[in-house]
Amino acid sequence: MKTIDIDVxxxxxxxxxxxxxxxVKKGEITRLELQIVESPRFFESFLRGRHYREAxxxxxxxxxxCSVGHTTASVKAMENAMGITPSEQTLLLRKLMLHAEQMQSHWLHVFFLAVPDFLGxxxxIPLANTxxxxxxxxxxxxxxANDICCAIAGRHIHPIAMHVGGFTHIPKVEELVDLKRRLEECRADLGEMANLMASFEKPDFNRDTEYIALSDPNKKEYAFYDGKIASTKTDKTLDVDDYLTWIIEHVEPHSTSKHVKTPRSASFMVGALARYNLNHELLHPAAKDVAVKLGLNGGSTNSFDNNTAQIVETVHCVEDSIEVIDELLTRGMKLEPLVEPTRFGRGAGTAEVPRGILFHDYTVGEDGYITDSNLIIPTTQNMANIEADLRALVKQLLETDLSKEEITxxxxxxxxxxxxxxxxxxHFLNVKFE
Amino acid sequence: MRNNRITIVGCGRTDSGDDAVGIRVGEALVRCALPDTRILLTEWPGVDLIADMEGVELFVLIDAARAVPGHPPGSWEKIDYRNFSGTLLTSHHESSHGWSIAETLELADRLGELPPRVWIYAIFGARFEFGAQPSEATIAVVPEVTAAIQHDVTQFLGIENGKLKMENVG
Known part of the structure; x- marks a missing residue:
């Protein structure tokens, strides 16, 4: 019967x-918390009283x-609240931006933050040597991925050309042609990275989990930009405006981030694995091939597979981005005026951002100023599930001979x-002079 | 696209007090129109900067630093990174959000991507809270640091009396 105290x-x-x-006292978990110790940021409060274009x-x-993801969910919520239908060109550019953000975020996470664990x-920093x-x-x-965002919206984070109703800047044809060439070249790099991932041994861990993600009701697209809210625990889907029916927030004393449950589960998971589990049949064939190579099956309940799903998704994003660029080049692009509101009221908007489904919800008064807002980010939705996973993993690891350091x-x-x-x-520079 | 011989990066956040000073100096340098020089302004001096080092002979970073004894708010220091005996404190790789200039430079060095010369202009400030205005002392030093960088860069390029020695321009 182990007694262990872990405090990371x-x-x-x-x-x-x-x-x-x-x-853990005598083999029983007496306390398990993922403590979020950062200050709340009150974005919802200081959005109130601001003009809709600022949101x-x-x-x-x-x-x-995830600045592209937040911008996407925000413009979609505003357009829903104000009866705006963006142009087909706008939709294509937004989808391309969102793909680029998935790529840069997933690659940053997998290769800079997660891979060091698997390579010991x-x-x-030391990975640069080994x-x-x-x-x-x-x-x-x-x-x-950064350069795609920059070409479309002016800079690689915090897009400045992406607005409610459209874009105030469009990429040059030669920029898109060059990005397409680089995306095609990227296939080789991504293939090498997938080979590397295939060599890793994932921890053996499974826990029955509800997965939630957007899903295309027409079953045409792997849903990043749009869709209905879907779950692995029910065949029903939900309109985005009704998200609060399923996404139920509550406060936990040890966390400045809220926890979230559904009517079916005390916790659930969003993100790449959730999207994969719900929509994997709609992936590009090249992404499906990589999923097979990496041993990822639809229906995985191993949260460690999230990183694998992230790599699979980026294969899809590379291939779909090439197709979107082809479509933009074929259609021809022109700078379009921003579409103006036809009414004011309440509207929710979502996007699948790298870490999962993101909700923005605004009410806009007749004067165009925001009177209410609600934002629920993916990590907030995952908090309770991370704790539930930690609890299950601790129980599993207590049955092994692993040391406290190895368990940690x-x-x-x-x-x-x-x-x-x-x-x-x-970010600021800390300098110690000697 | 070929990089210029010199890349100058103004780092910081304009909404966080003295952290804005690197951006302010970078903006002032844009108006100086230095030859063969690319000027970037960034809130996140992260790993993406390594691509901007490719083929560059001189890489210049301008950033705010926390004031310490001997370096009060409004003072500044030019650091020759390759010959610096002090320490650029890192975030201990805790977070990609907390990734610092020190880590970017260290990673570039280990990858063999660090340019031959790297200068850091550290401007000391005391006020870094979100929403704070920059302190008067820190903002007051912007013209001086701008002039110093302009002087150092033109010397590096081989410009004398405002006239460029063409043999030194690649």
């Missing part, structure tokens, strides 16, 4: 700061990794597998 202050290689606290540009500042190094080709390839791939590493790896985005921080 700031789980490393995640976005933001959280602690893992586990107390995408304010909310994109919630995150430097502490971070990407596996420089992995780091150089990842940098090259990430740069491509496995728990950290589990949290990292979710790619949690806890907060953003200020």
């Amino acid at each position: 202050k700031h789980v490393t290689r995640v976005e933001g700061h959280g602690n893992i606290v586990v107390n 995408p540009h304010i909310t994109c500042r919630i995150c430097g990794i 190094v502490g971070s990407v 596996h420089p080709e992995v780091v150089k390839r990842a940098l090259r791939m990430k740069r491509l 590493l496995k728990l950290e790896m589990l949290v990292r597998a979710y790619d949690p985005c806890i907060s953003c921080s200020v």
